[in-house]
Amino acid sequence: MDYLTATAEKKYLMYISQNYSYAILRPLQQEILARGGQVRWFLEGSNVNHEFLNEGEQTLSTIEEIHNWQPDVVYAPSNIIPTFIPGIKVGVFHGFDAGKLNRKGENDHFKIRGCFDLYCTQGPNTTAPFKALATKHGFFEVKETGWPTLDPFFSQIANNPYKNPNDPRKTLLICSTFSKRLSLAPKLYEHIKAYSQQGKWRILVQFHPKMPSELVEQYKDLQNDNLTFVETDNVLPLLQAADVMLCDTSSILLMFLLQRKPVVTFCNQAPGEHLIDVTNPDKVEEAINYALTTPTELMTKIEHFCQQLHPYQDGLSSQRVLAASNELLLNNPVLKPKPRNFIRNFKMRKKLNYWRW
Structure with missing residues (x-):
């Protein structure tokens, strides 16, 4: 039937x-x-x-x-x-x-x-x-x-508002869960502030809706030509717009991986070979640079992981x-x-x- x-x-x-x-x-x-x-x-x-x-x-x-x-x-x-x-x-x-x-x-x-x-x-x-x-x-x-x-x-979103064809820089998407114990937001604030001032990447920041308001305001204050804080009910255009994600243990990182794009995690609770997990804040920038090279071995592990996570691309x-x-x-x-x-x-x-x- x-x-x-x-x-x-x-x-x-x-x-x-x-x-x-x-x-x-x-x-x-x-x-x-x-x-x-x-x-x-x-x-x-x-x-x-x-x-x-x-x-x-x-x-x-x-x-x-x-x-x-x-x-x-x-x-x-x-x-x-x-x-x-x-x-x-x-x-x-x-x-x-x-x-x-x-x-x-x-x-x-x-x-x-x-x-x-x-x-x-x-x-x-x-x-x-x-x-x-x-x-x-x-x-x-x-x-x-x-x-x-x-x-x-699994189809490109037309007129994606988070893409900028006139900016040749790579785009870094930073996402975080709201749990104080797991969130990278308070722990990496100074490092992310430094990235926003360097201007090496175009940075998009999006947090879980339950993130404490004081942290949200701190990150909104970082906004400049290099960093944009985004509040939205639809993260799909954001995910499509980025080249690499920096995350913690938020499940949104798994959606990002399904694009066959690398994810750098900070103190992830379930690190695996499909992730580039770091525990030292001073090593995060190096890990992002590595991820942007899309190394073959890592991409193979991401593909295997995606087949178990969500094999449907139709x-x-x-x-x-x-x-x-x-x-x-x-x-x-x-x-x-x-x-x-x-x-x-x-x-x-x-x-x-x-x-x-």
């Missing part, structure tokens, strides 16, 4: 809580609308900017409105989602597994919180662990689809996610009941001020 044709007249809810989720789900929205499905957005909390909605994108404002609309499928690029809303819940992830460990030494990427009916995984190195977890828990399914976010990534991951969702919806397989999670559900109801159903 062609599960894509089953999209017509069905209802799909995009449930988001961060601005970066717009870019994750919009390629999927495009596929749904092209096949006659309906799409609505629910923007949870104050971290989502309603001004980032595009013309024609429709929203539901309350959980009661969601119940009245009765979505067939709910997509969420987050770790948790209310289980008391209708529709099958599909996890599409807010990033790749960057190897981040929590304070208990656990990898949160593979933590099952009992919210989803289906996980759409990105590549072999995440599919295998999630399938093992599906066998263990029994209340969700797993399909390897690729990541919808990247569908536009721009059709959204179609695969949509087909997998419709398949689960139509076939209605027998799964174990999800854990009740009384405490989490109570917290979500309190947060959303919703006590019915």
